[in-house]
Amino acid sequence: MAYSEKVIDHYSNPRNVGTLDKSKTEVGTGLVGAPECGDVMRLQIEVDPETHIIQDAKFKTFGCGSAIASSSLATEWLKGKTVDQALEIDNMDIVEELSLPPVKIHCSVLAEDAIRAAINDYRIKNGLAPLEEKAHLH
Amino acid sequence: MLKLPVYLDSNATTRMDNRVLEAMLPYFTEDFGNAASRNHPYGWKAEEAIDYSREQIAKLIGSSEKEIIFTSGATESNNLAIKGIAEMYATKGNHIITAVTEHKAVLDTCKHLEKQGLQVTYLSVNREGLIDLEELAAALTPQTILVSIMFANNEIGVIQPISEIARLTHAAGALFHTDATQAVGKVPVDVESMGIDLMSFSAHKMYGPKGVGALYVRRKNPRVKVTAQMDGGGHERGMRSGTLNVPGIVGLGKAAEICQTEMESEMKRISELRDYLETSLLKLPESYVNGSREHRLPNVSNISFKYVEGEGLMMGIKDLAVSSGSACTSASLEPSYVLKCLGLSDDLAHSSLRFGLSRYTTKEEIDFAIECVEKAVVQLREMSPLWEMFQDGVDLSTVQWAAH
Numbered sequence: 001m002a003y004s005e006k007v008i009d010h011y012s013n014p015r016n017v018g019t020l021d022k023s024k025t026e027v028g029t030g031l032v033g034a035p036e037c038g039d040v041m042r043l044q045i046e047v048d049p050e051t052h053i054i055q056d057a058k059f060k061t062f063g064c065g066s067a068i069a070s071s072s073l074a075t076e077w078l079k080g081k082t083v084d085q086a087l088e089i090d091n092m093d094i095v096e097e098l099s100l101p102p103v104k105i106h107c108s109v110l111a112e113d114a115i116r117a118a119i120n121d122y123r124i125k126n127g128l129a130p131l132e133e134k135a136h137l138h
Numbered sequence: 139m140l141k142l143p144v145y146l147d148s149n150a151t152t153r154m155d156n157r158v159l160e161a162m163l164p165y166f167t168e169d170f171g172n173a174a175s176r177n178h179p180y181g182w183k184a185e186e187a188i189d190y191s192r193e194q195i196a197k198l199i200g201s202s203e204k205e206i207i208f209t210s211g212a213t214e215s216n217n218l219a220i221k222g223i224a225e226m227y228a229t230k231g232n233h234i235i236t237a238v239t240e241h242k243a244v245l246d247t248c249k250h251l252e253k254q255g256l257q258v259t260y261l262s263v264n265r266e267g268l269i270d271l272e273e274l275a276a277a278l279t280p281q282t283i284l285v286s287i288m289f290a291n292n293e294i295g296v297i298q299p300i301s302e303i304a305r306l307t308h309a310a311g312a313l314f315h316t317d318a319t320q321a322v323g324k325v326p327v328d329v330e331s332m333g334i335d336l337m338s339f340s341a342h343k344m345y346g347p348k349g350v351g352a353l354y355v356r357r358k359n360p361r362v363k364v365t366a367q368m369d370g371g372g373h374e375r376g377m378r379s380g381t382l383n384v385p386g387i388v389g390l391g392k393a394a395e396i397c398q399t400e401m402e403s404e405m406k407r408i409s410e411l412r413d414y415l416e417t418s419l420l421k422l423p424e425s426y427v428n429g430s431r432e433h434r435l436p437n438v439s440n441i442s443f444k445y446v447e448g449e450g451l452m453m454g455i456k457d458l459a460v461s462s463g464s465a466c467t468s469a470s471l472e473p474s475y476v477l478k479c480l481g482l483s484d485d486l487a488h489s490s491l492r493f494g495l496s497r498y499t500t501k502e503e504i505d506f507a508i509e510c511v512e513k514a515v516v517q518l519r520e521m522s523p524l525w526e527m528f529q530d531g532v533d534l535s536t537v538q539w540a541a542h
């Protein structure tokens with residue numbers, strides 16, 4: 001399969017690989033996917049409690065090049081956004097930016113799920129109501 | 139200078155030997171005759187070439203030259219053997235035994251026959267990829283007409299106990315077919331001493347051309363016959379019609395001859411390179427060889443790298459032409475059924491690579507391959523949440539995965 005240049009770039013030079021301290025209240029962690037499905041993504045955000053701005057974002061992904069690129073790109077986009085702005089990131093934005101082929105759209109969906117899961121974790125930790133389930137058109 | 143990507147997929151196909159090409163060339167142009175033309179020298183010359191090829195092949199497999207039926211490859215040979223026996227011996231019985239790790243050319247042929255009412259038993263394999271002889275003995279019935287078990291597996295290279303299988307099969311009055319596509323030319327194969335009644339093989343796996351192969355059909359003790367699966371001019375003793383592919387058959391013969399003379403030294407050289415590759419890669423933690431290491435072809439190594447995803451791994455080793463245990467061309471990943479039959483979990487099957495060495499593989503290429511794989515595995519593990527969890531002592535089987 002031919003990968004787009006941007007996917008190759010993120011795969012070869014992934015941005016923000018790493019781990020944040022998940023015991024901190026400012027850190028939200030989202031772990032989505034399953035090993036037997038071939039993708040597991042862990043996305044973490046560190047939020048400034050005053051401004052609600054995401055100051056840091058890290059990921060680790062077990063998956064194909066497109067899954068790695070989707071999560072790497074997501075961390076880039078998350079940094080500097082407020083939590084509410086982060087929720088507006090749509091999987092189709094990722095598809096477009098990385099020129100993902102139809103069979104790889106699920107990687108972008110997973111990245112969006114990981115963002116929501118991380119934000120949810122952050123909200124619950126800080127006494128906020130969890131987000132409503134979002135229905136995906138896979 | 140290495141030619142990239144480095145080719146390590148010799149179980150898929152091999153580069154044709156230049157000596158084979160040279161032997162074939164005249165039969166495309168100058169000596170273009172039809173081997174069935176009995177009335178002029180063009181035909182005689184072609185027939186002579188075919189006969190010579192039969193001799194070369196017969197020597198390699200320990201048969202008589204009259205027992206070689208030329209086909210278009212191992213897929214056709216398997217179809218002809220299994221369907222041909224089922225049809226020819228229909229009055230004797232309606233039961234066939236095969237194994238779950240066979241090539242699709244055998245499995246799907248058996249499924250086809252099942253739809254027509256035949257009974258098929260699919261023997262399981264153990265973690266090593268070997269069938270259980272007791273299970274075979276128990277499966278044999280007076281209705282059994284054929285046992286078809288591959289000589290060596292194309293994904294893991296595991297070699298089945300062929301002589302023992304043949305003995306049990308004959309004791310029960312059935313015939314024994316083996317798909318030896320991966321074995322012929324690579325390891326000693328002797329149809330007489332091993333008790334093989336029918337055997338499929340293919341030129342392109344042994345440095346010959348694509349699209350030509352053969353089916354060995356025993357003529358004595360017992361005399362075996364298969365019903366032709368294509369109607370036509372009655373070539374190949376009526377078992378396989380169609381004008382013979384003279385250049386291809388000449389190529390198969392030459393390939394067989396070269397394999398025979400070079401097998402001993404080649405087996406030694408290739409298995410040493412393979413072992414070097416394998417022991418080097420096994421230094422990576424959580425890497426496992428799939429299938430028996432003892433009963434195995436000298437040119438294959440199938441290794442799983444835990445906590446690394448297969449497609450991501452393939453992308454990291456794009457300078458190597460290898461096969462992976464996952465056929466992930468779509469969103470729904472299909473791990474190798476052979477590896478699953480060994481009891482591997484989906485994720486371990488996905489993270490496997492098959493290295494296939496050949497006559498042309500060099501030490502330099504293997505060093506390069508080791509470096510590529512090590513680098514990719516280490517990098518991907520640094521990026522893998524599963525690797526981190528494993529290192530932190532988390533039992534991944536207890537994690538509630540949020541599958542989407």
Ligand SMILES: Cc1ncc(COP(=O)(O)O)c(C=O)c1O
Pocket residue numbers: 149150210211212213214241243288290291292317319320339340341349351
């Ligand atoms: C074990 C086995 N059987 C059969 C085949 C099919 O051979 P051919 O390509 O000659 O039809 C192959 C090759 O893919 C094989 O590895």
